[in-house]
Amino acid sequence: xxxxxxxxxxxFVSTAFVLLMSIPALAIFYAGLTKVKSMLNTIxxxxxxxxxxxxxxxxxxxxxxxxxxxxxxxxLSYLFLHGILPSDPAPAAPNLYxxxxxxxxxxxxxxxxxxxAGAFVExxxxxxxxxVCIAWATLVYFPVAxxxxxxxxxxxxxxxDFAGGLTIHETSGLGALVGAxxxxxxxxxxxxxxxLPLTAIGTGLLWFGWFGFNGGSALAMSAQAVSAAFVTTIAxxxxxxxxxxxxxxxxxxxxxxGLFTGIIAGxxxxxxxxxxxxxxxxxxxxxxxxxxxxxAVVYLKNRFKxxxxxxxxxxxxxxGMVGALMLxxxxxxxxxxxxxxxxxxxxxxxWSELVGIVVVGFYTVIVSYVIFKVVDLWLGLRVSKDDxxxxxxxxxxxxxxxxxxx
Amino acid sequence: xxxIEAVIKPFKLDDVKEALSEIGITGMTVTEVKxxxxxxxxxxxxxGAEYVVDFLPKVKVEVxxxxxxxxxxVEAITQAARTGKIGDGKIFVMDVEKVVRIRTGxxxxxxx
Numbered sequence: 001x002x003x004x005x006x007x008x009x010x011x012f013v014s015t016a017f018v019l020l021m022s023i024p025a026l027a028i029f030y031a032g033l034t035k036v037k038s039m040l041n042t043i044x045x046x047x048x049x050x051x052x053x054x055x056x057x058x059x060x061x062x063x064x065x066x067x068x069x070x071x072x073x074x075x076l077s078y079l080f081l082h083g084i085l086p087s088d089p090a091p092a093a094p095n096l097y098x099x100x101x102x103x104x105x106x107x108x109x110x111x112x113x114x115x116x117a118g119a120f121v122e123x124x125x126x127x128x129x130x131x132v133c134i135a136w137a138t139l140v141y142f143p144v145a146x147x148x149x150x151x152x153x154x155x156x157x158x159x160x161d162f163a164g165g166l167t168i169h170e171t172s173g174l175g176a177l178v179g180a181x182x183x184x185x186x187x188x189x190x191x192x193x194x195x196l197p198l199t200a201i202g203t204g205l206l207w208f209g210w211f212g213f214n215g216g217s218a219l220a221m222s223a224q225a226v227s228a229a230f231v232t233t234i235a236x237x238x239x240x241x242x243x244x245x246x247x248x249x250x251x252x253x254x255x256x257x258g259l260f261t262g263i264i265a266g267x268x269x270x271x272x273x274x275x276x277x278x279x280x281x282x283x284x285x286x287x288x289x290x291x292x293x294x295x296a297v298v299y300l301k302n303r304f305k306x307x308x309x310x311x312x313x314x315x316x317x318x319x320g321m322v323g324a325l326m327l328x329x330x331x332x333x334x335x336x337x338x339x340x341x342x343x344x345x346x347x348x349x350x351w352s353e354l355v356g357i358v359v360v361g362f363y364t365v366i367v368s369y370v371i372f373k374v375v376d377l378w379l380g381l382r383v384s385k386d387d388x389x390x391x392x393x394x395x396x397x398x399x400x401x402x403x404x405x406x
Numbered sequence: 407x408x409x410i411e412a413v414i415k416p417f418k419l420d421d422v423k424e425a426l427s428e429i430g431i432t433g434m435t436v437t438e439v440k441x442x443x444x445x446x447x448x449x450x451x452x453x454g455a456e457y458v459v460d461f462l463p464k465v466k467v468e469v470x471x472x473x474x475x476x477x478x479x480v481e482a483i484t485q486a487a488r489t490g491k492i493g494d495g496k497i498f499v500m501d502v503e504k505v506v507r508i509r510t511g512x513x514x515x516x517x518x
Contacts, residue, residue, distance in 0.1 A: 190452075190455065190457050191452040191453060191455060191457075192452070192457060193452060247451075247454070250454070251451055251454060253451060255451060255452075257452055257453060258453070261453060297453050297454065298453065298454035298455075302454075302455070311453065
């Protein structure tokens with residue numbers, strides 16, 4: 001296949017969209033939910049994760065993920081992007097420049113790690129976070145992305161994940177849960193949003209960026225790309241309205257944060273399925289995503305008392321897994337030829353998804369546990385009690401989000 | 407001279423200010439404060455988790471007036487700040503020993 005200019009234009013723009021999802025969308029979405037005394041730290045955690053993982057991607061991440069290697073991990077043939085020219089076509093998508101494919105996928109690796117930060121806000125040592133980013137990207141994200149997207153063993157089994165329900169949302173959600181358990185609860189384990197309007201802007205920018213995330217994952221300016229972006233937006237709308245409705249019924253108040261959270265739950269849940277389901281599937285996924293994530297955030301978290309501070313597991317982890325499972329039911333042959341259970345495709349696809357979810361889940365939990373445990377013993381994961389109480393903006397960064405003049 | 411400190415609901419500040427101007431009180435100091443009395447706190451809900459806010463935002467208005475005008479001022483504030491619901495606030499009256507206008511050096515009632 002020849003280089004296709006329209007596809008390159010689309011993916012180039014999509015790359016910028018996905019960058020926007022981390023910087024600033026995710027950073028300010030999280031910062032608005034953080035207590036005012038630590039909101040800058042939250043922003044910095046997201047942005048630094050993005051930066052560190054992007055550099056790893058160029059050094060060895062891309063190579064480990066997308067070079068041939070074996071079923072478990074790629075090899076080092078692209079170490080430091082060795083031997084790749086800007087005009088080369090990408091082996092994984094020959095219609096695109098190799099550079100562009102690497103660039104686009106870099107933003108995915110980076111946001112996968114940055115997402116976890118939401119579970120650790122207001123209490124994590126900064127240097128430990130950087131070490132976790134390096135170790136987790138290397139030992140969790142690169143291998144899992146290779147299994148599913150890089151020609152590894154799960155892709156050979158037929159497990160589908162259009163834009164990262166398993167590779168990104170499940171892994172970061174479970175990594176966040178394990179990390180939150182090892183970090184322990186904050187002294188004041190309450191969500192006291194410093195600025196819900198900031199979170200509203202973050203929600204909108206994430207939604208916008210998701211056009212590049214899910215639409216761009218078609219890797220071409222194709223009907224599938226348009227369909228993926230369209231169903232993504234539908235799932236976001238439905239997710240937001242359903243979540244708000246649930247709160248209205250359950251707590252008598254339709255909250256703004258419920259609306260924002262539902263939108264993100266819809267977006268996360270549709271992600272793995274976005275290139276395979278039709279509009280009806282998108283609506284259904286929006287509904288189920290909101291229902292299940294709402295249960296995880298409101299009931300599961302309260303029942304087990306883990307301090308997944310900004311609900312990275314409850315929204316992204318749970319949403320990613322539910323979406324991958326629903327793909328097995330709802331994949332419509334009209335979109336990409338894949339038939340789910342409801343279209344008479346039998347249980348084959350569902351089984352492949354289930355294996356993917358379970359294996360990625362176990363692998364992520366075990367490796368994340370080891371990473372957080374080792375970093376805890378080596379550097380300590382938490383700041384001192386006093387620093388936590390005073391706020392991380394002042395104690396780690398020597399700044400304040402809002403400075404009074406006198 | 408007496409100082410009148412009124413802790414009121416924030417949204418009643420404009421009414422109180424107008425009521426005081428109507429009876430010729432020309433200056434006041436206003437501070438945003440937090441506190442609670444019989445009303446206690448209230449609760450907020452974030453993702454289904456209830457957060458109890460102990461201290462409620464109030465506004466404290468301070469006015470210093472000649473002793474013979476105290477009743478009139480207290481009455482004006484009471485009328486203007488009352489909603490009849492719990493949490494309307496309180497008024498405290500206390501003695502003031504001395505007042506100095508910094509610009510001119512005038513003292514006491516001349517300085518009010």
